[in-house]
Amino acid sequence: MSKVAVLGQRDAVLGFKASGAVAFAADNVSEAREKLDKILRDDFAVLLVTEEIAEMLREELQPLYEKPKPVVTILPDARRPKGLGMELLRKRVERAVGANILLKGEE
Amino acid sequence: MELRVSATRQELTRLKNRVRMAVRGHRLLKDKRDQLMKEFMAIVHENQRLRKELEKRLSAAYRSFAQARAVLSPPVLEEALMASSGPEEVSITYRRIMNVVVPEMEIQRSGDGDGDGAAGEAGAVSQGHVVDANIPPYGLASTSSDLDDAIKEFRGILPLLVKLSEVERKIQLLADEIERTRRRVNALEYILIPELEAAVKSVEMRLEEMDRANASRLMKVKDIVRAH
Numbered sequence: 001m002s003k004v005a006v007l008g009q010r011d012a013v014l015g016f017k018a019s020g021a022v023a024f025a026a027d028n029v030s031e032a033r034e035k036l037d038k039i040l041r042d043d044f045a046v047l048l049v050t051e052e053i054a055e056m057l058r059e060e061l062q063p064l065y066e067k068p069k070p071v072v073t074i075l076p077d078a079r080r081p082k083g084l085g086m087e088l089l090r091k092r093v094e095r096a097v098g099a100n101i102l103l104k105g106e107e
Numbered sequence: 108m109e110l111r112v113s114a115t116r117q118e119l120t121r122l123k124n125r126v127r128m129a130v131r132g133h134r135l136l137k138d139k140r141d142q143l144m145k146e147f148m149a150i151v152h153e154n155q156r157l158r159k160e161l162e163k164r165l166s167a168a169y170r171s172f173a174q175a176r177a178v179l180s181p182p183v184l185e186e187a188l189m190a191s192s193g194p195e196e197v198s199i200t201y202r203r204i205m206n207v208v209v210p211e212m213e214i215q216r217s218g219d220g221d222g223d224g225a226a227g228e229a230g231a232v233s234q235g236h237v238v239d240a241n242i243p244p245y246g247l248a249s250t251s252s253d254l255d256d257a258i259k260e261f262r263g264i265l266p267l268l269v270k271l272s273e274v275e276r277k278i279q280l281l282a283d284e285i286e287r288t289r290r291r292v293n294a295l296e297y298i299l300i301p302e303l304e305a306a307v308k309s310v311e312m313r314l315e316e317m318d319r320a321n322a323s324r325l326m327k328v329k330d331i332v333r334a335h
Binding site: 002003004012014015016017018019020021045046048065068071072073075076077079085086089092093095097098 | 144147151154158159161162165166168169172176184187188189195196197199210212214257258261262264265268269271272273275276278279281282283285286289
């Protein structure tokens, strides 16, 4: 049995404390790296990161997308609907289909 | 590039068998690719739907949480958050889509009322579904109703986020598989099959040429024999 981790800025993750996820607060790059290490050492099934952290830790997160655990997901953010999360999805669709037919039609 | 083969009948049969095999494999892989694509599209649509819904609900949750935070003092808030729930467990099972192993994740909620264990299903936690009907485990006097709302929101969102993670991982795995399958289909279609067919043709032509050479030699020999 494993758990859900949330990594983000202090304000962003505080609310998740009550949701049943384990919240990790990080306000700068080195702190974020440290917390990520901690998360990876533990047994988490899902790692949710905010857009901001995902941007900070772009390189660190890259190898994780290939691993079975934890599943890294970028939190949807209403302020940035075309953010990194969508970008990642678009890239994957493009690679599989060969063209970005789908997302364009729905915008 | 041309295949180098010896021009014999045995080789010809072998080559023809290989062509037949390659064409069959090609058809199969093409079907696999099309089916994968269908599954992939369905999952991508689901992902977009989930993302949209979560965007809305998350910002709502943040809003009520911000209100709660404005009213409450940090220690009280911290205490309330600590008390409200322990970490949730996620169970992972694996399923196969066209031979691609994909995870299915579900949140196990033990502390809640019955039926909530299946909260991982997106349908079961649609809007307005109250995740925890119990009275909050923190002091009601010292906290505000905004906090109750915020916590309820966040608890309702978590299963959706787990679902989103599952869906995104599926997309990634399927995208890899589709790419791989497409490469194989293309390799068969544009390289292996044309190459084999060219080899069959060249062997056939050489065999025919040898036949003709043989026939004309025989005629010549016949002429020489008759002249004597």
